[in-house]
Amino acid sequence: MSDRIASEKLRSKIMSADEAAQFVNHGDKVGMSGFTGAGYPKALPTAIANRAKEAHSAGNDYAIDLFTGASTAPDCDGVLAEADAIRWRMPYASDPIMRNKINSGSMGYSDIHLSHSGQQVEEGFFGQLNVAVIEVTRITEEGYIIPSSSVGNNVEWLNAAEKVILEVNSWQSADLEGMHDIWSVPALPNRIAVPINKPGDRIGKTYIEFDTDKVVAVVETNTADRNAPFKPVDDISKKIAGNFLDFLESEVAAGRLSYDGYIMQSGVGNVPNAVMAGLLESKFENIQAYTEVIQDGMVDLIDAGKMTVASATSFSLSPEYAEKMNNEAKRYRESIILRPQQISNHPEVIRRVGLIATNGLIEADIYGNVNSTNVSGSRVMNGIGGSGDFTRNGYISSFITPSEAKGGAISAIVPFASHIDHTEHDVMVVISEYGYADLRGLAPRERVAKMIALAHPDYRPLLEEYYERATSGDNKYMQTPHDLATAFDFHINLAKTGSMKG
Structure with a gap:
């Protein structure tokens, strides 16, 4: 050597x-x-x-x-x-x-x-x-x-x-x-x-x-990185990706986004890669990324000429794409930049470049608060990572999620988030396979119907029942109404029965 x-x-x-x-x-x-x-x-x-x-x-x-x-x-x-x-x-x-x-x-x-x-x-x-x-x-x-x-x-x-x-x-x-x-x-x-x-x-x-x-x-x-393969894109991921692209199209229609020069940040995983696969077939050109990690989907966008530059602090590639990067790094370094994470995640730069941030979540409540770290409030999954850096400082912040997990035992939309990493003040758009909820400019009670519409149909009646209970009875405060006696029933049911449905 x-x-x-x-x-x-x-x-x-x-x-x-x-x-x-x-x-x-x-x-x-x-x-x-x-x-x-x-x-x-x-x-x-x-x-x-x-x-x-x-x-x-x-x-x-x-x-x-x-x-x-x-x-x-x-x-x-x-x-x-x-x-x-x-x-x-x-x-x-x-x-x-x-x-x-x-x-x-x-x-x-x-x-x-x-x-x-x-x-x-x-x-x-x-x-x-x-x-x-x-x-x-x-x-x-x-x-x-x-x-x-x-x-x-x-x-x-x-x-x-x-x-x-x-x-x-x-x-x-x-x-x-x-x-x-x-x-x-x-x-x-x-x-x-x-x-x-x-x-x-x-x-x-x-x-x-x-x-x-x-x-x-x-x-x-002389040892390879841990390069885990991404799962094949399933129907739910495709639907979420399609709804995310519908949201981008709505921003173009509103005059807030152009087909030329969309700047993205993306969390890691199968759904973000599905979103990037959707971008391959979209009208968007000259896409740029100012993000944390370079994933397979970004490499595909670069290869297709759809992405002109990707700035990050690290790779997160499948074994196939890691081998490709090792073989062709000389070519990819023309369009990929790896920076210290204090720069890739710097709030000042994130605010300046005007990116659209997209991250995953564990659960979101009916008012738009997001938990991205702790199952049922106590069991940490990973950590907040850089999602807070990008969510609070991005031009638009969005979160993508399947509506349920564990075969339907867990709902991604709950009455009250059991742990809050991203408050309602920072969360602008939430997307599931059932559509997208644009929460910008809405008072808390105006967000509820949009958030419930993202939930799996099995959970919507339970969420509506909770909201009705929170806005009736002895509760006289209507800015962000909660029924504290039952706000965590979903999580209590999960602990007792193994399902949030009870």
Whole structure:
């Protein structure tokens, strides 16, 4: 790998992952690269997990506090959680083993907006960051590092950490070099405007500069990212995508959107990919993305000439598309830009470029409050991620969801959201397979019929019955009427019977 590690100084630090893990001590605060299963360290997590298992078997304590960009993978979050090697975690987690540890109370978790997370660590909100473990594609002669398939919080971790461990992954395409745009937000109180006016603006460098004296170890790997296949697009996803496109058409008809130059942000998943498949056949041209992740659907739009530029902080690709990206990164870097997540999710830039934000949800209530993180208010699924960054600051904020889950046992539309991540003040449009509810300019009670119309027909009578109860009887306050005695009956029924229907 001499061509991947060109710095003589850092080449002298090459060692095994087990040797490098000796620099990570019990109680350390560790910042790792990684965002939606891309660009995370492949070897150190297992080596750290093995240290934890050895310590625990000897009756000793060993656990770290873990900071990342977003979710990682089973061979990072999963192995560390399984070994009880994590005391506390932020800002976003999707691994099922880790989720169970969090929900059982055996692991602490802070759900933090992605745009906030890097700054909060740099400013010392959580104490000193002891170690940064960063995957890179290449180390230059000068000691600059070329990020791999995500940037995430790498810049902030490198700045804040006392020690740095680099993993150089030869699986990552060398042609990713040139795709990145590294620009750092100046430290307080010397902030300036982020000089991005359009999604395609490049404002920084293609590499990360940092203090190479911090490097204590360099580890060589050749391991693929966690690239999970997307499920085949089903009829419900197609209907949701069609309703989303109908909403876009209504914006064109109203003169608020053009067929030329639509700027999008999209959450991750099968429904967003279905939306992008619909855009392939739409009238929209010269589509741009200012978002968090590059998904299969965006690659298809680029290939079809429908999308001119996609700016993000990471990939989230299927195995087939990851191979395609590795083989053709030199071509794709002409239209894809990977930035630090403090820039990709920056509220100032999101507001400036005028994007339409589209994210998923767990449930929404009849007044338009959205829960995107916690089932029945207590059981965390993943975290808020960057949805808050884009929802609050986008030109238009929208949420897409199937009307029900678990074979009809769970309704996505409920009387009162059991946890609220996005308030009625930030939610403009909600879309299910039954249509879209445009909530803009409506008083709370005017939203109710529109929201109930998005619910599965089996749940509509129950929602109407609840609203009738909330607006009658002794309730004399009519701005946002609730019957508090029965507001969570859907969730109580689910806990008691396994179905919100009771």
